[in-house]
Amino acid sequence: MVAAGAESLPDYELLEMLLFAANPQGDVKPAAKALLAHFGAFGKVMSAEPDALSEAGLGLAGIAAIKSVREAALRLMRLELQERPVVNSWDKLIDYCNAQVAHNQVEEFHILFLDRKNVLIKHERQQRGTIDHTPVYPREVVKRALDLGAAAMILVHNHPSGDPTPSKADIAVTQDIKKAAAPLGVVVHDHVIIGRNGHTSLRELGEI
Numbered sequence: 001m002v003a004a005g006a007e008s009l010p011d012y013e014l015l016e017m018l019l020f021a022a023n024p025q026g027d028v029k030p031a032a033k034a035l036l037a038h039f040g041a042f043g044k045v046m047s048a049e050p051d052a053l054s055e056a057g058l059g060l061a062g063i064a065a066i067k068s069v070r071e072a073a074l075r076l077m078r079l080e081l082q083e084r085p086v087v088n089s090w091d092k093l094i095d096y097c098n099a100q101v102a103h104n105q106v107e108e109f110h111i112l113f114l115d116r117k118n119v120l121i122k123h124e125r126q127q128r129g130t131i132d133h134t135p136v137y138p139r140e141v142v143k144r145a146l147d148l149g150a151a152a153m154i155l156v157h158n159h160p161s162g163d164p165t166p167s168k169a170d171i172a173v174t175q176d177i178k179k180a181a182a183p184l185g186v187v188v189h190d191h192v193i194i195g196r197n198g199h200t201s202l203r204e205l206g207e208i
Helices: 011-022 029-039 042-047 050-055 060-081 090-101 138-147 168-184
Strands: 108-114 120-128 152-158 187-195 198-201
Touching: 011 029, 011 042, 011 060, 029 042, 042 060, 050 060, 060 090, 060 120, 090 108, 090 152, 090 187, 090 198, 108 138, 120 138, 138 152, 138 168, 152 168, 168 187
Parallel strands: 152 187
Antiparallel strands: 108 120, 108 152, 187 198
16 A cells, blocks of 8 residues: 555545554554544544544544644645745645645634745634634734734634635624734735635635
């Protein structure tokens, strides 16, 4: 399997290899198939919270293996974003955002903080909500940008429904953050909404 390349493996075999690394003495094939059946997709398994993985029957070693691999992949993608201005690496940015939140079961609001050259300073999850809502507080968003010395931001959140179409509330909170940030010299470049079926840029829609 290794000689052929990991990309040739079906999802359950790749997951099986991850679990085998955590438990080389056990038969991990049933666990791999059970996780895929429970969550419905490989991406959902990798994005699941530790408590959800535990409820699905996975032990601590298996949970640690999955979370470590996911974090390693995200960190590599984040390092690539830090090599050049984010606005010049849009496809990589979308890939990173997809990997971060596309398969999440609840809404999360993330912020990419950028310096004056639009290079990524820091990525943070600011809020975690429910299946169809996450609270966002514009003053807290702007305060955090100032704390980090950020000159610009890209807002990101997911729609667990899979449909990235922005709601009226999404557009309104974006405008509120933009209005709060502008007098302090912080630019909101975009608000990207991620769904399993694609993404939407509020800038491309003319809403910023």
